[in-house]
Every structure is written in C-alpha cells, then in structure tokens.
Amino acid sequence: MGHGIHGIETTLLALVSLVAVLGALAQRLKVPYPIVLLLGGLALTFIPLPPQISLNISLNPHFVFLVVLPPLLFASALNTSWREFRYNLVSIAMLGVGLVAFTVFGVALVAHLFMRDFDWRVGAVLGAVVSTTDAIAVAAIARRVGMPEALLELVEGESLINDATGLLALQFTTALVVSGEAPSVFQGVEQFVWLVVGGAIAGLVVAMLISWFDRRFSTAALQTLVSLATPFSAYLLGESMHASGVLATVACGLYLGRARSDVYTTEARLDSQAIWNMLDFAINSLVFIVIGLQLPVVMRGIHPLHWDHLVGGALFVCAVVIGLRMAWVFPGGKFAYFIRRRLLGQPLSKPNPREMVVVGWSGMRGVLTLAAALSLPELTDTGQAFPHRQLLIFLAFSVILVSLVGQGLSLPALMRKLGVSESPERMDEEREARRRLLEAAIDHLEAIDTSSDDAEGEAVSVLERVYRQRLKGVTEEDQEAAKDVNLRYKRLVAEARQAERDELNRMRSQGSMHESILRELERDLDLAELRWRNPASS
Incomplete structure (x- = not known):
C-alpha cells in the first residue's frame, strides 16, 4: 500500500514539475501553454523513464466527466458575461446546437470514404465524438492570442452549450450501434428538451441556495470553500435528475457570476478569484499534458x-x-x-466575413473529445465488440492534435492576415464606463458639506484632484494632454511603493516589527500594486 501511495506521489510530482518546465517554455516561446503541454506529453511517450516514475496514465472518462469538467466549466461560466451571453444566444445556439447536428450528419455521410469498413452508424458516432469544441482549449488559446472580445464571447458560449448537445448526440448514435435501434424523433426531442430545461433548473436551484447562504454568512473563507463545492453540486444534481449536468454547471456559473458582486464580500471575491485562477490553470495544465500521454492507449489494438x-x-x-x-x-x-x-430587433451589423473565418478556425477540440471516445462501450447488446472502437479513439486523438496544435498555432497569424482585432466600439464602451464611475465619485465628493470641518475639506480637495486627473485620462479629447502627467504620476507611485517595500523588508530583516503586522502591510501593498497594473486605471 505504501509503495502504491509513494508511486502516485512520485508520478504527481513528476507531472507538476513537467507542467512548470513546459509552462515556462511556453511563456518564453510566447506560445499558448496548452499546445506546448500537449506536445510535451506526446514527446514523453517516446522517452524511456526510470522505473520509479510511471507516466503510463490512462485517462478515465468518468473521472473527466465527474471531477475535471465541472470546475472548469464553472470557472468559465463564472467569468462569462450574462448580458452578452443572452444577447448572442441565437448565434451561440446556431453553433452549439446546429453545428453539432451538422457535424454528426456530415461525418456520417462521408464516413465510408476514408474508412471503407465504416458504415453510416459508426460515422455518426465519430461525428458526435468530434462535434464538441472544448471550453478548456478555446478559452486557454483564444484569450492568449488576443481574440476580439465579441468573437471570444461567441466561441466560449458555443463551447459551454455544445458539450451537452454533443454528449446527447453521442448517446443517440452509440445506441444505434449498440442496440441497432434508433430512438424516435419524439423521444429525441423530448429528451433534448428535458436535458436543457432540467439542467437549467438544477443549476439555478443550486445557485439560489448558494446565494442565500452567502448573503447570511459573510466569512470570506467560508464563502470561498462553498464556491469550490458549487460546480460539483450543480453537476451531480443535474445528473441525478437525468438532465444535463453540464448545463446545470453552466447555468449555476452564469447566475453566480452575475450575483457575486452582491453576495460576496470584497475579501471573498479576491480570494476566490485567486483560488479559481490557480485551479483553472493547474487542472488545465495537467489535462493537456495527460492528453499527450495517451498515445500508448490510443495506439493499443490498431x-x-x-x-x-x-x-x-x-x-x-x-x-x-x-x-x-x-x-x-x-x-x-x-x-x-x-x-x-428582423425578428428580435437587435441593432446588429451584418456578419463580417473575416470574423466568420476566425470563428470557423477557432474550433479547437480537447479533453472532452478524447473522454467521449474513451467512454464508448466495448461490447454491443449482441456480445460482439463495438465496431472500430480503437480506431475511433485514434481518429478523435488525431482531431485533437491537429485542431489544437495546427489551428491553435496558426490562429494568431490568420487574425493578423485578416486584420481582425478588438473593435474601437468596445474600447469606447470601456472608456465610457470608466468615465461614468469617475464622475459618480466626483459628484459624491462635491456634494459633501465641508464648511464646518477644515480637515474634511482638505481631504475632499486632495481626493477630488486625484479623481479629476484620472477622469482626464479616460476622456478622449483630454487623453493626449493628460498622457504625460499620468505616466509621470504612475512612475512616481511605483517608486514610492518600492520605497515602502524596501523599508518593509528592512524591518523584517531587523526583526523590529511583529510578522503578522508586516504581512498585513505587505498585503495592502500587493493590492495597491494590482490596482495600478491596469494601464487604464490611472
């Protein structure tokens, strides 16, 4: 038993070390880290390792669906704008539902052309397996390459929705092969509606319970702990209702992402964001390197x-x-x-063909595709082997490799070639939002009665000057005139803060202050530095 535990620890330590090394390499090469980790894991399968380190890891699909997928979907949904998701829902549904069906039928139609032993049913299974873009891969790569926010919201929304439709399509197509009987159209529509509606209900129920709890218990550590259990609760409730656990997790994340400003304390928002960022990166990294390590499993039996x-x-x-x-x-x-x-009356401009090309090229596949392939049953109802199971797994792995590496690496060059970048409208909208916040603060300061309190008046005067200077920095006509002052101001702030850090370290080395006091002061400096890292905040 001890030997087994030590073996697991050694393997986990080796994986974490590889993630650190390959992540640093990705940062130096300025390549999205999922690509480097995938290729690194793939390369490791050809390198002989010491017997103490076993990287022969088999990816369990149940582990992916129950343990890996919920927190990653929740983290993505939590940071998704509900306003934009609702506004783009028709376009998201065209990709998340329509494209899944189109892919299943298209692959089924041409399956016999690339594998003569494939019939249309096996082709439909393959189409369902590769129909879903991966929320993990899309978010990790699209953000890294600087995709415009409007397109990013579209492809992220698609990846959140098509997980459920792709898994439903896989369930139907697998039943065709296993039992030889196809569910009726009515049964299919009925099950799809329940998957969507039941999943949304399950997610909203969990989200409302969590919101109720967070409003009454405002301890930051407790709120953060509850947030870690939230995606698993939503997923399990959705699955127990025979609905979509994926959509339950997404619905829960969307609701809480909109409500967390009201229900979370400031400390809980900062702490949970840091923890979720760390978990998101850690799970993502381990997932991509393990995908690369699946080559021996993929090649087995073919x-x-x-x-x-x-x-x-x-x-x-x-x-x-x-x-x-x-x-x-x-x-x-x-x-x-x-x-x-025409029907909803949204003030929308016509689709830009260049942007459509970028959306089309952003269909990266990831761990969900491989997990779906590995989840295929080994036997049919007649006791015969599931036809071409290992070949289907190999083809799914190939699609992941080509889409993630090929499309992921070429996406930045394609965007530059087509001239697709962040629209000035969004930057104007951000500037307008900042202007309104600053003007609200100035209006509040001006309304303060300081006639009977000189100290209050002096404090208001100093703070109002700071806010008015920041307002100049986000007002378009004054931006150039205020730029030099803002840059000098930020430089002086950084120098002053560094002087504070130097003195803090000097007190720590001298042992003249209690360590808990120094840690609290250091936290204040860290929060102030995070505030000033945003170039638009000056």
Missing part, C-alpha cells in the same frame, strides 16, 4: 492497420471536421443575423 492508412484516414477526418465547420459558419451566421435583426 497495430494491424498500416500507417499510411491510419495517417491518411486521420488527415481526411480532420479536413472533413474543419471543412464542415467552415461551411456552416457563413450561412449559420447569416441566418442568425436574420433572426436577431
């Missing part, structure tokens, strides 16, 4: 096939999946525009 057959089939599948997505985004975008503009 040795009778020739490499040219395997590679050719894999490239064909990747081309089909990417082609189907590119073929869908243009008519789908126009149809969504018609509904949103």
Whole structure:
C-alpha cells in the first residue's frame, strides 16, 4: 500500500514539475501553454523513464466527466458575461446546437470514404465524438492570442452549450450501434428538451441556495470553500435528475457570476478569484499534458492497420471536421443575423466575413473529445465488440492534435492576415464606463458639506484632484494632454511603493516589527500594486 501511495506521489510530482518546465517554455516561446503541454506529453511517450516514475496514465472518462469538467466549466461560466451571453444566444445556439447536428450528419455521410469498413452508424458516432469544441482549449488559446472580445464571447458560449448537445448526440448514435435501434424523433426531442430545461433548473436551484447562504454568512473563507463545492453540486444534481449536468454547471456559473458582486464580500471575491485562477490553470495544465500521454492507449489494438492508412484516414477526418465547420459558419451566421435583426430587433451589423473565418478556425477540440471516445462501450447488446472502437479513439486523438496544435498555432497569424482585432466600439464602451464611475465619485465628493470641518475639506480637495486627473485620462479629447502627467504620476507611485517595500523588508530583516503586522502591510501593498497594473486605471 505504501509503495502504491509513494508511486502516485512520485508520478504527481513528476507531472507538476513537467507542467512548470513546459509552462515556462511556453511563456518564453510566447506560445499558448496548452499546445506546448500537449506536445510535451506526446514527446514523453517516446522517452524511456526510470522505473520509479510511471507516466503510463490512462485517462478515465468518468473521472473527466465527474471531477475535471465541472470546475472548469464553472470557472468559465463564472467569468462569462450574462448580458452578452443572452444577447448572442441565437448565434451561440446556431453553433452549439446546429453545428453539432451538422457535424454528426456530415461525418456520417462521408464516413465510408476514408474508412471503407465504416458504415453510416459508426460515422455518426465519430461525428458526435468530434462535434464538441472544448471550453478548456478555446478559452486557454483564444484569450492568449488576443481574440476580439465579441468573437471570444461567441466561441466560449458555443463551447459551454455544445458539450451537452454533443454528449446527447453521442448517446443517440452509440445506441444505434449498440442496440441497432434508433430512438424516435419524439423521444429525441423530448429528451433534448428535458436535458436543457432540467439542467437549467438544477443549476439555478443550486445557485439560489448558494446565494442565500452567502448573503447570511459573510466569512470570506467560508464563502470561498462553498464556491469550490458549487460546480460539483450543480453537476451531480443535474445528473441525478437525468438532465444535463453540464448545463446545470453552466447555468449555476452564469447566475453566480452575475450575483457575486452582491453576495460576496470584497475579501471573498479576491480570494476566490485567486483560488479559481490557480485551479483553472493547474487542472488545465495537467489535462493537456495527460492528453499527450495517451498515445500508448490510443495506439493499443490498431497495430494491424498500416500507417499510411491510419495517417491518411486521420488527415481526411480532420479536413472533413474543419471543412464542415467552415461551411456552416457563413450561412449559420447569416441566418442568425436574420433572426436577431428582423425578428428580435437587435441593432446588429451584418456578419463580417473575416470574423466568420476566425470563428470557423477557432474550433479547437480537447479533453472532452478524447473522454467521449474513451467512454464508448466495448461490447454491443449482441456480445460482439463495438465496431472500430480503437480506431475511433485514434481518429478523435488525431482531431485533437491537429485542431489544437495546427489551428491553435496558426490562429494568431490568420487574425493578423485578416486584420481582425478588438473593435474601437468596445474600447469606447470601456472608456465610457470608466468615465461614468469617475464622475459618480466626483459628484459624491462635491456634494459633501465641508464648511464646518477644515480637515474634511482638505481631504475632499486632495481626493477630488486625484479623481479629476484620472477622469482626464479616460476622456478622449483630454487623453493626449493628460498622457504625460499620468505616466509621470504612475512612475512616481511605483517608486514610492518600492520605497515602502524596501523599508518593509528592512524591518523584517531587523526583526523590529511583529510578522503578522508586516504581512498585513505587505498585503495592502500587493493590492495597491494590482490596482495600478491596469494601464487604464490611472
């Protein structure tokens, strides 16, 4: 038992060390870290390691669905704007629902062209497996390459929705192969509606309970602890209702993301954000490196096939999946525009073809695709082996590799070539929001009666000068004139804060102050520094 525990510790320590090394390499190369971690894990499968370190790790699909997926989906939903998600819901549904169905039917239609032994049912299973973009991969790569916020909200929203529709499609297509019987259209629609509605209800119930709890118990540590259990609670409740645990987690995250400003204390918001950022990066990193380590599992059982057959089939599948997505985004975008503009009356501009190309090229796959492939049953109801199971796993792995590495690496160059960048409208909107906040603060200061208190008047005068200087920095006509003053002001603030840190370290080395006092002062300096790291905050 002890030997087994030590073996697990050694393996985990090796993985964490690899994540640190490869993460640092990704930062130096300025490449999205999921790509470097995936390739690093892939390379490790060819390197002989000491017997004490075993990286022969088999990715358990149940572990992915129950342990890995809920916190990552919750973290992504928590940071998703409910306003933008609701505004873009039609476009998100066209990708998250329509594109999934289009991919399943498209792959089923051409399955026999790249693998002659495939019939349309096995092709439909493959289409369902590769139909979902991965929320982990999309968020990690799209943010790193500087995708415009409007497009990022679209592809992130898609990845949050299509997890449920893709898993439903996998359930139906797998039933075709296992039992040989297809569910009726009515059964399919009924189950899909319940998955969506039941999942949303489960997520909202958990979110409301958590909000009620957080409003009454405002201890930061307690609120943070409860937030860590929240995604698992929502997921398990959704699954226990035979609805979508994925959508339950997403609905819960969207609700709490909108409500946390009211229910969380300041300390809880800061602490939970730090903890969730750390967990998100840690789980993401381990997931991507483990995906790379799955090559021996993927290759198991397909040795009778020739490499040219395997590679050719894999490239064909990747081309089909990417082609189907590119073929869908243009008519789908126009149809969504018609509904949103003509039927819903949204003030929307026509779809930009260049932006549509970027959306089409952003269909990265990740751990959910591989977990879906590994979850395929080994036997059918007749006791025969599930047809081409190992080949389906290999093809799914190939789609992950090509989409994550190929599309992920080429996405920045494609965006530069097409001239797709953040729109000036969003920057204007941010500037307007900052202006309104600063003017509200100035109005409040001006309304303070300081006639009977000279100290109060002096404090208000100093603070009002600071706010008016910041207001100049976000007012378009005064921005250039205030730029030099703001830069000098920020430089002086940084120098003054560094002087404070030097004195703090001097007191610590001398032992002249209690350590708890020094830690509290250091926290104040850290919070002030985070405040000034944002260039728009001056």
